[in-house]
Amino acid sequence: MAIQDNNQILRFTTAGSVDDGKSTLIGRLLYDSKSIFEDQIEAVKTSSQKKGFDYVDLSLLTDGLKSEREQGITIDVAYRYFATPRRKFIIADTPGHIQYTRNMVTGASTANLAIILVDARKGLLEQTYRHSFIASLLKIPHVIVCINKMDLVDYSEEVYENIVKDYKAFSSKMDIKDIQFVPISALNGDNVVERSKNMPWYEGSTLLYLLEHVHIASDLNHIDCRFPVQMVIRPHTLEHQDFRGYAGRIEGGIFKPGDEVKVLPSGFTSTIKTIELNGEQVQEAFAPMSVTITLADEIDISRGDMIVRPNNVPQVGQDLEVMLCWMNQRPLQARTKFMLRHTTQECQAMVKEIQYRVNVNTLHREDQIVELGLNEIGRVSIRAANPLFFDAYRRNRQTGSLILVDPNTNETVAAGMII
Incomplete structure (x- = not known):
């Protein structure tokens, strides 16, 4: 309910x-x-x-x-x-x-x-x-x-x-x-x-x-547990000196105290000790709630890590196949480097190849192209400098999406859906 x-x-x-x-x-x-x-x-x-x-x-x-x-x-x-x-x-x-x-x-x-x-x-x-x-x-x-x-x-x-x-x-x-x-x-x-x-x-x-x-409760993914860590909370007070919480927004699944969880990329496992929402402890949390989770064990966790279930992990890798909408006046060409932002992670990345462009009026593929222009949509291959924890976009719109940022101007130049 x-x-x-x-x-x-x-x-x-x-x-x-x-x-x-x-x-x-x-x-x-x-x-x-x-x-x-x-x-x-x-x-x-x-x-x-x-x-x-x-x-x-x-x-x-x-x-x-x-x-x-x-x-x-x-x-x-x-x-x-x-x-x-x-x-x-x-x-x-x-x-x-x-x-x-x-x-x-x-x-x-x-x-x-x-x-x-x-x-x-x-x-x-x-x-x-x-x-x-x-x-x-x-x-x-x-x-x-x-x-x-x-x-x-x-x-x-x-x-x-x-x-x-x-x-x-x-x-x-x-x-x-x-x-x-x-x-x-x-x-x-x-x-x-x-x-x-x-x-x-x-x-x-x-x-x-x-x-x-219109029924929208079933539109979110409540099966695959995904919690990208946005911030580690360690209050500098005597009263809370042992507190270590992990704050972020749940992007999939349902979490409860006592659940066994796995931390990526380290692979360490623990159990959820508490879940806090607005300073109050809750007995369950689900997408898209923003909460603070504490674990039973001390594990080295930082921003960009992801808390998941041990038996239900996302894909982990540096090579991505992406449908990309190009948003910049300057066309996209292969071998260009960007900053990639995905959930709470940020790393360098390069567009290795532009595979094809989609003609959005006919839905036909246009092969053998060398660039994507402003507002054009195409399939590209991206290589990230760090491993990312992701799902296909059709399975989870949050963990399956990314943006590319021009490192020189800090402009968002593209939005992508991972295939």
Whole structure:
């Protein structure tokens, strides 16, 4: 029951092509779920009137930067928070432009669910394919395809069914286990929070109902115990002079006092003495809780080590096969060196080989390439200077992901999913 309670926060990302209505949709969710203040509503009404609109432009609720409003576009990842009596939500609103694919990777990396917006007038576009592929690549378990602007196609069931058919044909090539479709008008509120009277032919749920009821407790890996050590706690007081705790966030499995554990890379074993959460001892802890663990034996443990179960260890090695999203203006070439960050470890690494690039519109592989450009995704071989403790990304999104950092500029230049 505790696992279920801990997952009442739903993290979801919104993506689509430019001007598909993402900001309006998020504004509608906030407005109709009564998650915004009166003064915010009044400010948006005033701005809408100044622009000469005869309606309230709800996209202004989410377009926070003045320059973005003036251009009429949203250009960065913006995180929004709202809640209903059933669940709390964190939204990552990502841009629709091709040149901001890296922003979607950033926003989607921790998401339980992705909302893909499709303009009912235009159908599936390049960005629909691109964002759906990234959702599949990042192993987002749940996708809701919102066919928006149904009011501009006379709420046509035929238009909706054709888009659903096209998307199902495309998505059959991808690894997404749960796809739902909803016809909506974010501008008018049809099927967003309230059921639409304009589409009696649609018998499914509203968008908010799906968001409130999607089952996410089983999305985390509660089988493989993974605890990357972030910090060793040794208080310098007489009262706690013998205390040695290991703080970090559990990235998989369930830990309990008395469990036998193994420490990597040393291989030493011990048993868990106590688990503390916010200064209180608890009888079990699981992902994604941040806790302090103490062990029955004194073992030399430092940041970057990992506490696991003796009979269930991750892969250990320096050679990695990775699907990489390149995020820098300067193209990636083989034999380039970086700083690699994986869980709580940091070490030097080199991209040995670029094996192929993925055409995200056709999902075809493009072989014999010499570099990856900005926003391109490909498979690469990486050699790390130190052994890493990792799982395949499809098994554990936390221990299966990494980032590459330019050692000269300290810029994050790539995000990777270990195969």
